[in-house]
Amino acid sequence: MKNLFKEGNKRYIRGDYKGAIKCFTKLIEKEPNNIYGYINLGIAKMDIGDYNEAIDCFSKAIELEPNNADAYRNRALAYYSLNKEDMALIDYKKSGELSLYK
Numbered sequence: 001m002k003n004l005f006k007e008g009n010k011r012y013i014r015g016d017y018k019g020a021i022k023c024f025t026k027l028i029e030k031e032p033n034n035i036y037g038y039i040n041l042g043i044a045k046m047d048i049g050d051y052n053e054a055i056d057c058f059s060k061a062i063e064l065e066p067n068n069a070d071a072y073r074n075r076a077l078a079y080y081s082l083n084k085e086d087m088a089l090i091d092y093k094k095s096g097e098l099s100l101y102k
Contacts, residue, residue, distance in 0.1 A: 004023050004024070004026055004027040004030070005023075005024075005027055005034075005036070005037065005040075007023045008020045008022075008023030008024045008027065008040060008044075009040065011023060012040070012043070012044055012047075017044045017047045017048050018048065020040070020044040021041060021044045021045065021048070024037050024038075024040050024041035024044060025041060028041065033064055035061045035064050035065045035068060035071070036061075038057045038058070038060045038061040038064070038071075039057070039058065039061050039068075039070055039071055039074060041057045042054040042055075042056075042057030042058045042061070042074055042075075042078070043074060045057060046074075046077065046078055046081065051078045051079075051081045051082045052082070054074070054075075054078040055075055055078045055079065055082075058071045058072075058074050058075035058078065059075065062075070067098055068098070069094075069095045069096075069098035069099045070095075072091045072092075072094045072095035072098065073091070073092070073095040075091045076088040076089075076090075076091035076092045076095060079091060
């Protein structure tokens with residue numbers, strides 16, 4: 001599984017977002033509780049403009065780990081990209097609160 005995560009990150013860095021999405025999707029199929037698999041999948045989805053799918057990924061990460069500031073921060077970015085400023089602000093605030101307690 002570690003190899004899928006690394007390969008997904010390599011593809012993402014090279015700008016191969018669709019390749020990264022394939023790797024992260026395979027990863028979470030094999031490890032459905034992999035929070036950073038969902039977060040990285042969501043980030044790659046945002047980069048191809050699929051903000052609703054990205055929100056689903058970040059929401060799943062939050063469901064698995066409710067105190068994950070990264071998931072809230074990224075979901076806020078996706079909401080903001082969809083002009084859902086109210087939702088974005090809620091998640092930004094939550095992310096900030098969680099970051100204070102780290």
